[in-house]
Amino acid sequence: MTDYTLQPIDDKHxxxxxxxxQAVHIAPWSKTQLAPAQGRFDHHYALVNQxxxxxxxxxxxxxxxxxxxxNIAVDRPFQGKGVGHQLLTLLKKTLIAAGANTLWLExxxxxxxxxxxxxxxxxxxISRRAGYYPCPDGTTEDALIMRAQLGNDAD
Incomplete structure (x- = not known):
């Protein structure tokens, strides 16, 4: 598997x-939401190749x-090639270094x-939120709430 590196997201990204x-999410975040923020509890990284x-x-x-x-995404040409696994592994290591011991997602x-x-x-x-996500056809779908304990098993 190719090794990729993490870089903090900045304006050039x-x-x-x-x-x-826009390509991978049904309800994508806006450019404003994706712009780098300077919150001390926020971690936003891009996975880049050589x-x-x-x-x-x-x-x-x-x-x-x-x-x-x-939010997490892998560009379509790289999906199904182990990139998501590597990105999630690096994400977990980043959070462990930041002091996290539990990771939640929807x-x-x-x-x-x-x-x-x-x-x-x-x-x-862990749980489900009924009708949480909007769909393009005007309906909604459930969000599944998932949790992972972080630590030595983050690899």
Whole structure:
């Protein structure tokens, strides 16, 4: 598997992140939401290859030992190649270094690929939020709440 590196997201990454966000999410974040923030509890990193091409990213928050995955994406040409696993592993290591021992996330019920990845990475289903996510057809779908304990098993 190719090794990629994490870089803090800054303005030079924004146009690529917006492009990926629009391509992979049903309800993408806006450019304003994706712009780098200077919050001391926010972690936002781009995963880049040796050619400095962004292939994925994540946005997390960590407060009092608990982290929340707010947004994560892998560019379509890199999906299904282990990049998501590597990105999530690096994300967990980043959060452990920030003092987190638990990571929470929400995922669309229909997002089977992400759910499978999260389960492989040690996340367990905790709860469900009925009708949480809007769908393009005007309906809604449930959010699944998942949690992983961080530590030595983050690899």
């Amino acid at each position: 924004l146009s690529d992140i917006v492009r990926i966000e 050619d400095d091409q962004i292939i994925g990213y994540f946005y997390t928050r960590c407060v009092a030992g608990e982290a929340e995955l707010l 995922v669309r019920q229909s997002n089977r690929g992400a759910r499978a990845l999260y389960q492989k990475q040690g996340f367990e289903l």
